[in-house]
Amino acid sequence: MRDRLLAAEKVKAIDWRDGALYLLDQRRLPFEQTWVACTSAAAVAEAIRSMVVRGAPAIGISAAYGLVLAARARLVEGGDWQAAWEEDLALLADSRPTAANLFWALNRMRDRLDRLKKHADPLAVLEAEAVAIHESDREANLTMAQLGVDLIRKHQGNAQAILTHCNTGALATGGFGTALGVIRGAFLEGMVECVYVNETRPWLQGSRLTAWELANEGIPVTVNADSAGAHILKTKGVTWVIVGADCIAANGDVASKIGTYQLAVCAMHHGVRFMVVAPSSSIDMMLASGDEIPLEERDERELLEVDGKRLAADVGAFNPVFDVTPADLIDVIVTEKGIVERPDTAKLAQLMCRKRLH
Ligand code: MRU
Numbered sequence: 301m302r303d304r305l306l307a308a309e310k311v312k313a314i315d316w317r318d319g320a321l322y323l324l325d326q327r328r329l330p331f332e333q334t335w336v337a338c339t340s341a342a343a344v345a346e347a348i349r350s351m352v353v354r355g356a357p358a359i360g361i362s363a364a365y366g367l368v369l370a371a372r373a374r375l376v377e378g379g380d381w382q383a384a385w386e387e388d389l390a391l392l393a394d395s396r397p398t399a400a401n402l403f404w405a406l407n408r409m410r411d412r413l414d415r416l417k418k419h420a421d422p423l424a425v426l427e428a429e430a431v432a433i434h435e436s437d438r439e440a441n442l443t444m445a446q447l448g449v450d451l452i453r454k455h456q457g458n459a460q461a462i463l464t465h466c467n468t469g470a471l472a473t474g475g476f477g478t479a480l481g482v483i484r485g486a487f488l489e490g491m492v493e494c495v496y497v498n499e500t501r502p503w504l505q506g507s508r509l510t511a512w513e514l515a516n517e518g519i520p521v522t523v524n525a526d527s528a529g530a531h532i533l534k535t536k537g538v539t540w541v542i543v544g545a546d547c548i549a550a551n552g553d554v555a556s557k558i559g560t561y562q563l564a565v566c567a568m569h570h571g572v573r574f575m576v577v578a579p580s581s582s583i584d585m586m587l588a589s590g591d592e593i594p595l596e597e598r599d600e601r602e603l604l605e606v607d608g609k610r611l612a613a614d615v616g617a618f619n620p621v622f623d624v625t626p627a628d629l630i631d632v633i634v635t636e637k638g639i640v641e642r643p644d645t646a647k648l649a650q651l652m653c654r655k656r657l658h
Pocket of ligand 1 (some may be wrong): 352355356357465467468469472473477478479505543544545546556557558594621
């Protein structure tokens with residue numbers, strides 16, 4: 301399946317070349333494919349903040365490249381370049397609060413710099429580390445796709461309907477995707493009849509991005525309003541809800557796109573299995589439970605306006621963009637280190653001690 305997944309690879313959203321970071325502008329998809337070139341850490345931080353690039357793993361990868369750009373600029377300035385580089389790191393860390401992969405990638409880059417050998421070239425070492433972060437996310441996607449497909453086959457091998465939320469595909473990662481990687485793999489194995497995609501208000505990651513990715517690959521996809529989720533689970537023979545994660549706490553609580561929690565409640569009510577697919581870089585063992593995960597709230601205009609045109613009455617809005625699904629609503633978490641069924645603190649601690657499977 302690995303080779304077939306690799307052969308099906310069509311979308312690339314992050315391109316590091318000629319010393320610059322090129323990001324496919326996700327604000328303009330699916331209508332326009334334009335690229336934003338970033339040549340400084342500040343530009344990368346702004347691209348993350350304004351959602352040119354989004355999705356927890358993609359944010360982490362982009363930030364790692366941002367630190368390469370930062371090192372290049374600070375080394376030219378000379379002096380205590382590392383102190384100035386830490387300021388760039390802080391700027392990147394401040395770009396979005398929920399994606400654990402962002403802080404994981406920044407820490408990994410800092411650790412690499414701390415372990416630098418005496419005469420090593422810091423720029424070359426940091427660039428190699430960022431490329432390794434990017435490449436290992438792509439590999440993790442492949443491993444998770446295989447594990448998720450095995451789970452689907454174990455429970456029911458024939459073609460079935462799956463429901464997903466937000467965008468967890470090539471646009472959100474360094475490879476094929478987390479949840480969407482599993483769905484892609486299941487389709488290649490003949491196990492997907494239809495993918496229901498929640499439109500994912502207010503930013504429309506589902507209808508703009510996921511539907512675009514799946515349709516490009518000829519995977520049968522249909523978009524629905526988020527509020528249709530319970531009805532679909534009740535009436536359409538859905539066997540799995542499959543979603544990604546932005547941050548997983550030590551006890552298995554999962555922060556993901558707003559609306560995921562209510563989907564998990566509905567899935568439990570209707571006896572539909574609930575799978576979370578995320579690389580171990582999304583797991584933060586320092587956070588005891590979901591209560592400790594910082595949940596981003598964005599500008600109310602994202603909710604009240606469409607394309608700059610106001611659609612709502614003249615009132616304020618509450619726009620939290622992530623929520624926390626409690627671990628006891630989750631059947632399984634799939635990572636590149638293995639799977640955790642009915643997650644809890646002991647099982648996640650055990651998982652994090654393992655090496656990745658590939
Ligand atoms: O606000 P976004 O678009 O960055 O949110 C993305 C999600 O919530 C995804 O589901 C999550 O990052 C997993 S992506 C592999």
